[in-house]
Amino acid sequence: MKVLVIWRLLTVGGVNAGWRNRAIYFKQQGIFTEFLYTTDRGGLHIMDGVAPVYLTKDENKIVSIIRNGRYDAIIVVDTADAYRWLGKAEFDGPVIIEARTPEINKLSPHIKDFRPIQPATIVVPSLYQKRLASILTENIPIQVIYNGVDTSFFRPIAGADIHHNTPPTVTAGKKVIGWIGRIDRRKNWKLLLRIADLIQKERNDIEFWVIGGAQSVQRDKFAARRIEQKLDDIVKWFPVIPYQEMPHIYAKIRETGGCTLATTRGESFGNTFIEAMACGVPVVAPGVTSLPELVIHRKTGLLFREGHTREAIKHIYRIVDMDQARYEKMSRAAVRQVQEKFAMECIAPRYTELLRTLVGKVKYP
Incomplete structure (x- = not known):
């Protein structure tokens, strides 16, 4: 089987990280994935060696790719223009819509009007996102399929195996x-x-690593505010870190007895949370949107009320001040939760079965 995934943005974020993992698993099952993007936001390297990638805004080229690709199914991720492209290409196979944007006003343009195509189904990555999509659509089935993580790649690394000499x-x-x-x-980098700022006034044993953001829309504002507030000593910024280095980033955090922090206003899923937990790193995050589906409060991390700065700090202190035994217990629980609930081999079979059902292919052995 051969499928095409269409999305506007080639980023290093959760959507593409999730699809990278799926493509690797799909290939093992005899399903070959190709990707079509219109805008590169620094994510090309994460697909290197994984699957073919088309990157173009030329509508004629896009239509030609769809028409000549001989795809068994096409998956469209939050890209309303794709419905026009599929119509022009006269694609008559099953079309799956992935609704990934967690803000209803931004999601609406992509799933309110599917003309000239009729989607076979809508796939969402969380129960929260299913509730959101159900507000905007009717008479189209919606299925929850969590993002999966490759636990052979994102795993606890210790000792000499950690890339200590790599920034x-x-x-x-x-x-x-x-x-x-x-x-x-x-x-919500302003909350970060x-x-x-408050932690810097209270302690001198904590530092923050901001990973990513080289091509983000507010990177210049962040950089200026960080200097204005004299936070460059406590907030270290690493705009470009290769995706392949991320397990080692998490390993370094875990080695110090630290955690990851999210200040987000909302997520449809949140790959970085399960990647961190897969590597044994507890998570501190707001208890909003899909996040309580990922982080088990007091077991694999701690959830704070949205916008409550002092509560977030309290949770950070609770983790970094844990004794070694309690920290290891939370770390092991995080790894176990990902292995049992979000490992690719647990998640991806649902997607492969969906594809085979829609395409009408006989199951592979």
Whole structure:
């Protein structure tokens, strides 16, 4: 079987990380994936060696790719223009819609009107996102299929196996709090800086690593505010980290007894949370949207009330001040939860069965 995934943005975020993992698994099952994007936001390297990638805004080229690709099914991720392209290409196979944007006003244009095509189904990555999509659509089945993580890649790494000589390096005596992802309004980097500012006034044994954001829309505002607030000593920024290095980033955080922090206003899923937990790193995050489906409060991490700066700080302190035995217990629980609920071999079979049912293919042995 051969499928095409269409999305506007080639980023290093959760959508593409999730599809990278699926494509690897699909190939093992005899399903070959290709990707079509219109805009590169620095994510091309994560697909290197995984699957063919088309990157173009030329509508004629896009229509030609669809028409000549001989695809058994096409998956469209939050890209309303794709319905026009599919119509022009006269694609008559099953079309799956993935609804991934967690903000109803931004999701609406992509799933309110599917003309000239009729989707076979809508796939969402969380129960929260199913509730959101159900507000905007009717008479189209909606299925929840969580993102999966490759637990042979994202796993606890210890000792000499960690890339200690590769940036970023841990400052002696510091506990590391990782903040990973785009720098934009929804990720709420301003709350991150408020948290860091207060912690800097109270302690000298914590530093923050901001990972990513090189091509984010608010990167310049973040950089300026970080300097204005004199936070460059406590908030270290690493705009470009290769995806292949991320397990080692998490390993360094875990080695210090730190955690990852999210300040997001909302997520349809949240790959960085399960990646961190798969590597044994507890998560501190707001208890909003899909996040309570991923992080078990007091077991694999801690959830704070949205916008409550002091509560977020309290949870950070609770983790970094744990004794070794309690920290290891939370770390092991995080790994176990991902292995049991979000490992690719647990999640991806649902998607492969969906594809085979829609395409009408005989099951592979």
